Amino acid sequence: MDRFENMQAFVRVVEAGSISGAADRMGVAKSVVSRRLRELEAHLGAELFHRTTRQMNLTDTGRAFYQQSVRILADVLEAEHATSQSHGALKGSLKVALPLSFGLMHLGPAINEFLQAHPDIEFDLDFNDRQVDLLAEGFDLAIRIASLADSSLIARRLAPIQAVMCASPAYLERMGTPQSPAELINHRCLVYNLISNYEHWNLRDAEGQWIKTKITPYLKASNGEFLRNAALAGLGIVLMPTFIVYQEIASGRLIPLLPGYQYAQLAAYAIYPQTRHLSQRVRAFVDFLVKRFDGLPYWDVCLQDKTQE
Amino acid sequence: MDRFENMQAFVRVVEAGSISGAADRMGVAKSVVSRRLRELEAHLGAELFHRTTRQMNLTDTGRAFYQQSVRILADVLEAEHATSQSHGALKGSLKVALPLSFGLMHLGPAINEFLQAHPDIEFDLDFNDRQVDLLAEGFDLAIRIASLADSSLIARRLAPIQAVMCASPAYLERMGTPQSPAELINHRCLVYNLISNYEHWNLRDAEGQWIKTKITPYLKASNGEFLRNAALAGLGIVLMPTFIVYQEIASGRLIPLLPGYQYAQLAAYAIYPQTRHLSQRVRAFVDFLVKRFDGLPYWDVCLQDKTQE
DNA sequence: AATAACTGTTCCGATATCAGCAACAATAAG
DNA sequence: CTTATTGTTGCTGATATCGGAACAGTTATT
Numbered sequence: 185m186d187r188f189e190n191m192q193a194f195v196r197v198v199e200a201g202s203i204s205g206a207a208d209r210m211g212v213a214k215s216v217v218s219r220r221l222r223e224l225e226a227h228l229g230a231e232l233f234h235r236t237t238r239q240m241n242l243t244d245t246g247r248a249f250y251q252q253s254v255r256i257l258a259d260v261l262e263a264e265h266a267t268s269q270s271h272g273a274l275k276g277s278l279k280v281a282l283p284l285s286f287g288l289m290h291l292g293p294a295i296n297e298f299l300q301a302h303p304d305i306e307f308d309l310d311f312n313d314r315q316v317d318l319l320a321e322g323f324d325l326a327i328r329i330a331s332l333a334d335s336s337l338i339a340r341r342l343a344p345i346q347a348v349m350c351a352s353p354a355y356l357e358r359m360g361t362p363q364s365p366a367e368l369i370n371h372r373c374l375v376y377n378l379i380s381n382y383e384h385w386n387l388r389d390a391e392g393q394w395i396k397t398k399i400t401p402y403l404k405a406s407n408g409e410f411l412r413n414a415a416l417a418g419l420g421i422v423l424m425p426t427f428i429v430y431q432e433i434a435s436g437r438l439i440p441l442l443p444g445y446q447y448a449q450l451a452a453y454a455i456y457p458q459t460r461h462l463s464q465r466v467r468a469f470v471d472f473l474v475k476r477f478d479g480l481p482y483w484d485v486c487l488q489d490k491t492q493e
Numbered sequence: 494m495d496r497f498e499n500m501q502a503f504v505r506v507v508e509a510g511s512i513s514g515a516a517d518r519m520g521v522a523k524s525v526v527s528r529r530l531r532e533l534e535a536h537l538g539a540e541l542f543h544r545t546t547r548q549m550n551l552t553d554t555g556r557a558f559y560q561q562s563v564r565i566l567a568d569v570l571e572a573e574h575a576t577s578q579s580h581g582a583l584k585g586s587l588k589v590a591l592p593l594s595f596g597l598m599h600l601g602p603a604i605n606e607f608l609q610a611h612p613d614i615e616f617d618l619d620f621n622d623r624q625v626d627l628l629a630e631g632f633d634l635a636i637r638i639a640s641l642a643d644s645s646l647i648a649r650r651l652a653p654i655q656a657v658m659c660a661s662p663a664y665l666e667r668m669g670t671p672q673s674p675a676e677l678i679n680h681r682c683l684v685y686n687l688i689s690n691y692e693h694w695n696l697r698d699a700e701g702q703w704i705k706t707k708i709t710p711y712l713k714a715s716n717g718e719f720l721r722n723a724a725l726a727g728l729g730i731v732l733m734p735t736f737i738v739y740q741e742i743a744s745g746r747l748i749p750l751l752p753g754y755q756y757a758q759l760a761a762y763a764i765y766p767q768t769r770h771l772s773q774r775v776r777a778f779v780d781f782l783v784k785r786f787d788g789l790p791y792w793d794v795c796l797q798d799k800t801q802e
Numbered sequence: 803a804a805t806a807a808c809t810g811t812t813c814c815g816a817t818a819t820c821a822g823c824a825a826c827a828a829t830a831a832g
Numbered sequence: 833c834t835t836a837t838t839g840t841t842g843c844t845g846a847t848a849t850c851g852g853a854a855c856a857g858t859t860a861t862t
Contacts, residue, residue: 212821212822213821213822215821215822215824
């Protein structure tokens with residue numbers, strides 16, 4: 185017994201004024217409508233119509249139920265329509281704030297892929313690592329790498345961001361390979377702002393103990409790719425997100441260090457305002473990103489063994 | 494495809510956090526819930542859950558649909574609950590204003606009958622022919638005989654009220670039987686306020702023409718039964734609602750006059766305020782009255798032939 | 803580290819349900 | 833008074849739905 189179907193039949197009968205008329209408009213036999221009505225009345229335990237064998241008059245009970253039914257059915261339709269994205273019928277623009285490195289390297293391909301499924305969406309992308317005020321600047325969505333939790337915004341976790349310490353083989357040959365965090369003070373460190381402060385790196389040993397390690401900043405920069413290139417050139421040791429250096433590690437041009445230690449777990453988030461009626465574009469795009477970055481990120485898959493050693 | 498059941502299954506899964514849990518609480522096999530979910534997603538053309546084979550995470554699309562679904566299901570339950578009167582579980586009081594004669598003669602038995610079905614309803618009856626202000630005096634309902642249409646009130650037609658002109662055989666023998674409206678001026682008329690003014694009676698002939706007939710008021714009273722008794726005593730001709738005199742006409746103690754003519758069509762109405770949430774008591778009682786007085790009123794059934802002649 | 807417990811999905815056979823048709827009773831219309 | 837229409841009901845075949853079991857993948861526990 186489909187309660188929506190019964191309800192709808194009831195509403196159609198009220199609007200058509202007769203069972204036959206309603207059945208015609210619905211394209212079913214009138215016996216079906218009749219039975220649905222009776223089923224509904226039995227379910228409610230109340231008479232909706234005052235039947236005169238030929239005439240159908242709403243009872244007051246029925247009139248009250250009709251008004252509520254109409255609203256409910258409209259709500260159902262609205263909910264279904266708002267949810268069903270009609271597969272590719274998404275249109276409009278999407279203004280997104282992206283972090284520089286992660287955005288260029290990993291979100292770019294994702295956006296291209298999304299655009300192929302929804303060609304009528306226009307992206308307005310702002311690659312920038314500064315904090316932006318979503319509402320003030322009219323962003324639909326921001327992608328951030330952090331561990332923040334803002335109450336007025338919804339944050340959807342997209343992917344874990346792992347950090348890895350590494351250096352080029354040439355550097356290690358020249359300066360030696362550190363075997364413990366304490367040795368780091370004798371090395372040249374290339375410092376990336378996003379996941380570390382300037383003076384210390386926070387490591388976690390195998391027992392889960394946090395170790396605040398003093399380092400020697402040799403070069404500071406806010407751009408991950410610049411630091412990666414510096415490390416490749418043998419300038420020092422970097423602590424960076426794996427998504428930037430995974431290819432270099434995989435190919436052996438950078439060597440992971442201190443494999444027994446872990447770093448602060450960050451994550452990439454999609455962040456957007458809490459509006460009552462979130463646009464289908466934003467919902468669809470975030471759903472797409474969550475699905476695409478689900479599980480262990482592809483940039484970490486090939487490192488799983490190397491960083492463990 | 495039962496949309497209601499699918500929606501409910503979806504909500505239960507969200508609330509239980511898993512398909513198995515939802516299936517347990519719903520008392521069905523988990524395969525059923527799984528299939529319902531897939532069906533719903535297919536119907537919407539959108540992914541509601543982000544599945545990880547073991548974990549079920551709501552997509553943003555799903556979260557939005559969930560919020561709407563919860564509200565819809567609550568609305569359905571509320572509508573059904575408000576409509577279903579739980580068969581006799583009606584309680585509370587019902588303050589009703591009734592017309593004197595009609596109330597005593599015909600509504601009284603109806604109310605008794607209603608009370609047998611709903612013993613927990615307490616009636617507060619005010620038999621009075623004066624106009625009462627429903628809202629000011631706290632009436633739930635008023636029964637009126639009129640043809641009014643007040644915008645702020647809902648009026649439900651209960652029964653047609655026919656009028657009939659009649660006199661006792663003794664009177665007619667003494668004064669003669671009028672054959673046309675014009676002769677009425679030579680007769681003694683007993684005037685009832687409710688359906689006539691003091692100086693004229695409006696009749697309609699067989700062609701539908703309205704005839705304003707001057708009469709001679711011999712006795713004026715606002716109480717129908719008093720006038721009926723006066724007519725029975727042979728004091729004159731009355732024009733009254735059939736519901737007062739139908740037994741006397743049926744038994745021959747009063748003779749219908751001018752059978753070819755009709756009178757203003759009045760009706761008995763149930764009148765009540767237009768409140769958003771009409772109490773179930775009022776709805777149930779009005780529904781009951783409408784049904785009870787449906788069709789040709791029983792007091793007119795036996796007169797149908799007599800008044801036609 | 804390896805088993806155990808649990809999750810969601812899929813397939814399959816028995817069962818129940820539902821749509822449509824046709825006949826019927828009752829009423830309004832011409 | 834006949835005709836057409838309305839709502840209801842019984843019946844039959846097609847359809848869908850249910851529950852159970854097997855399966856694949858994941859977490860928890862030992």
